[in-house]
Structure formats: C-alpha cells, structure tokens
Amino acid sequence: MKVRLILEDGTVFYGMSFGADREVSGEIVFNTSMTGYQEILTDPSYKGEIVTMTYPLIGNYGVNQGDVESYASHVNGFIVKEFCTEPSNWRKESTIKEYLKENDIVGITGIDTRALTKLLRTEGTMKGIITSEDLPESELIQKAKDAPGLSGRDLVSEVTTKEIYTKGKGKQYKVVLIDCGAKKNIVRSLVGRDCEVTVVPATTKAEEILSYNPDGIMLSNGPGDPQDARYVVETVKELLGKKPIFGICLGHQILGLACGADTYKLKFGHRGANHPVKDLATNRVYITSQNHGFAIKEDSVEDLDIVVTHINVNDGTVEGIKHKELPAFSVQYHPEASPGPEDSHYLFDRFIDMMNN
Numbered sequence: 020m021k022v023r024l025i026l027e028d029g030t031v032f033y034g035m036s037f038g039a040d041r042e043v044s045g046e047i048v049f050n051t052s053m054t055g056y057q058e059i060l061t062d063p064s065y066k067g068e069i070v071t072m073t074y075p076l077i078g079n080y081g082v083n084q085g086d087v088e089s090y091a092s093h094v095n096g097f098i099v100k101e102f103c104t105e106p107s108n109w110r111k112e113s114t115i116k117e118y119l120k121e122n123d124i125v126g127i128t129g130i131d132t133r134a135l136t137k138l139l140r141t142e143g144t145m146k147g148i149i150t151s152e153d154l155p156e157s158e159l160i161q162k163a164k165d166a167p168g169l170s171g172r173d174l175v176s177e178v179t180t181k182e183i184y185t186k187g188k189g190k191q192y193k194v195v196l197i198d199c200g201a202k203k204n205i206v207r208s209l210v211g212r213d214c215e216v217t218v219v220p221a222t223t224k225a226e227e228i229l230s231y232n233p234d235g236i237m238l239s240n241g242p243g244d245p246q247d248a249r250y251v252v253e254t255v256k257e258l259l260g261k262k263p264i265f266g267i268c269l270g271h272q273i274l275g276l277a278c279g280a281d282t283y284k285l286k287f288g289h290r291g292a293n294h295p296v297k298d299l300a301t302n303r304v305y306i307t308s309q310n311h312g313f314a315i316k317e318d319s320v321e322d323l324d325i326v327v328t329h330i331n332v333n334d335g336t337v338e339g340i341k342h343k344e345l346p347a348f349s350v351q352y353h354p355e356a357s358p359g360p361e362d363s364h365y366l367f368d369r370f371i372d373m374m375n376n
C-alpha cells in the first residue's frame with residue numbers, strides 16, 4: 020500500500036507500507052547502525068519515536084527470538100530504504116516484514132533515507148506522520164505538528180515493569196535494577212557477572228529498594244525527557260551514598276539531575292553503534308553504542324559534587340559522570356551494547372568492584 024511520510028516542516032516522502040497498516044506519528048530520529056535492527060525495534064528507549072535506518076538494506080539476516088531486547092516492540096514506526104525479502108542466516112526464524120506485521124509495527128520502505136537523515140541533521144529532529152489517508156497535505160502537516168513530542172509526558176511509566184521479578188537467583192551480588200525501560204542485555208550483563216538482579220518498577224520508593232538490602236543499584240535506560248522522570252530523580256537523591264549506583268543512558272541523566280545538574284535536548288541526538296567516546300582519565304577512546312536525544316549540560320556540572328568523566332569525540336557533549344566522593348557513576352552510552360561494540364563491558368566490572376568495597 021502507498022503511504023506518505025509528512026514532516027512538520029512540510030516535507031513529504033512517498034513510500035510503501037511493509038508492516039502494520041495504521042497511521043502513526045512521532046518524533047523522527049535516525050540510527051546509523053548497519054545491523055541490530057531487531058534490538059532497536061525492541062529497545063524501550065525508542066517509545067514515542069519513529070526510527071529511520073541510515074543503512075540502506077535492512078533485514079538481510081532475518082529476525083529471531085534471541086535478539087529481542089524487551090518484552091515487546093516499542094518504536095512508533097520504522098523507516099527503511101529497502102528491506103530484504105529473502106534473508107539468509109542460520110539463526111533466522113522469520114523475515115523483518117513478517118516481524119513488523121506480527122508485532123503491529125508500522126514500517127515504510129522506498130524512502131530516500133539519506134535525504135531524510137540529511138534534513139534531520141541540518142534542521143534537527145522533527146515530528147512526522149506516516150499515513151495512507153488521502154487528506155490534503157496541509158491537514159497532514161497540521162497533524163504532524165499536533166503529534167505529541169517527547170517532553171511533557173511520562174513515557175517511563177508506559178514501559179516500566181508492572182511486576183517485580185528476579186533473575187540469577189542465588190548469585191553473589193544483590194543488585195536492584197530500577198526499570199525505566201531496561202534492555203534485557205543490562206540484566207544479562209549483570210547476571211553474567213554473578214549478580215542476582217531484582218527488577219523493580221520505576222515508581223518504587225527508596226525505602227522499598229533499600230529493604231532488599233542490595234549491594235548495588237542499577238539505573239536503566241529508558242524513553243523520553245529525563246526531566247519528566249522527576250519521581251525517579253527524587254528516589255535516586257535518597258539512595259545516593261547509601262549503596263553503589265551505576266546509571267546507563269536515561270539512568271545517567273537521572274543521576275545527573277539527582278546531583279543537581281541540568282539536561283537539554285540535543286539537535287538530533289546520537290543513535291548508532293560507532294560513536295567515539297573519550298575516557299578523560301586515560302585519554303583512551305572507546306567506540307560505543309548510543310541511543311539518546313537528551314544530554315547533561317556540561318556547564319551545569321561545574322560547582323557540583325560530580326565530575327565529567329567521558330566526552331563524545333564528535334561533538335564534545337557529556338558522556339559520563341561520577342560523584343566526587345560517593346560510589347556513583349554513569350554513562351550516556353550503552354556498555355551492554357546490543358546492538359553495538361562490546362568495548363565498554365568493563366564498566367560492569369567497575370560496578371562489581373564498587374560493590375566489593
């Protein structure tokens with residue numbers, strides 16, 4: 020079926036639907052990873068976003084149950100230049116097209132994703148709408164403008180776990196993971212390092228978290244504007260100094276806010292698997308997996324009890340912080356990778372070391 024992608028600035032792209040046939044809107048973002056499309060579709064941090072892949076051929080190794088990163092798919096829509104109809108891989112269970120249909124994800128193909136990405140890079144991320152409706156363009160542009168953005172809404176509550184559950188029962192270190200939209204590989208990375216991980220809803224109060232008597236607390240990734248997750252920020256303020264804390268992505272922004280820093284929205288964010296990040300202590304550069312549209316303001320960290328530990332080599336933005344005295348640190352990127360390079364796995368080891376002290 021023919022569909023249109025209409026951006027709030029009036030740009031129109033024509034494509035074909037290859038997933039669910041529904042009208043969707045959301046913030047359009049681009050991801051530069053060449054592989055990992057299934058992990059991207061199921062990363063809860065993409066809630067509210069329509070993802071365009073810059074790599075021109077998506078789906079060439081198929082999809083399988085092992086590569087999902089959460090209990091469902093979360094993207095509002097998925098845009099590709101071309102999708103593969105005959106994937107070849109020993110792990111393949113079905114095709115990207117079947118997957119999108121089965122999981123009710125709107126997908127469009129035949130889009131000039133290079134032109135779309137260049138536009139978003141120049142103008143910044145924009146809201147857009149994917150539709151097959153035969154309405155006048157002006158009405159559809161208005162619909163795109165009226166679509167909810169990422170700020171001013173509590174997206175975390177839409178993806179956080181409803182039930183408390185534990186993985187790696189009986190393992191040595193007890194970790195409570197505050198689930199703001201956690202990816203499975205964070206849990207796997209901890210369980211693989213001898214941690215028993217109790218995953219709790221984002222609304223869980225500090226007192227209840229401490230009642231588990233954990234050795235450490237992990238703050239997960241998650242969707243939306245960190246300023247809208249104030250209730251988690253308040254919880255983290257109470258937990259600071261009581262137990263070692265490690266934050267990833269939204270968890271990093273939340274730790275920053277809890278320590279008094281400020282956050283802002285980046286022009287078009289960082290989403291991909293090859294973002295260079297410099298560790299300021301060693302001057303070593305790591306290639307990292309990223310997916311974020313907000314960041315900690317560098318100048319807001321001055322005069323606080325935290326320091327910037329990592330920066331992005333491309334644009335100099337803050338990629339990591341640590342508390343000057345208390346056992347708490349965080350990174351804006353994804354040490355759990357999935358998809359992406361595994362260079363930063365050592366950060367989980369650093370968290371274990373903190374729990375040993």
Ligand SMILES: NC(=O)CC[C@H](N)C(=O)O
Pocket residue numbers: 064239240241242243244245267268269270310311312313314
């Ligand atoms: N992956 C994440 O945790 C993303 C954090 C936040 N939603 C952002 O876009 O910046």
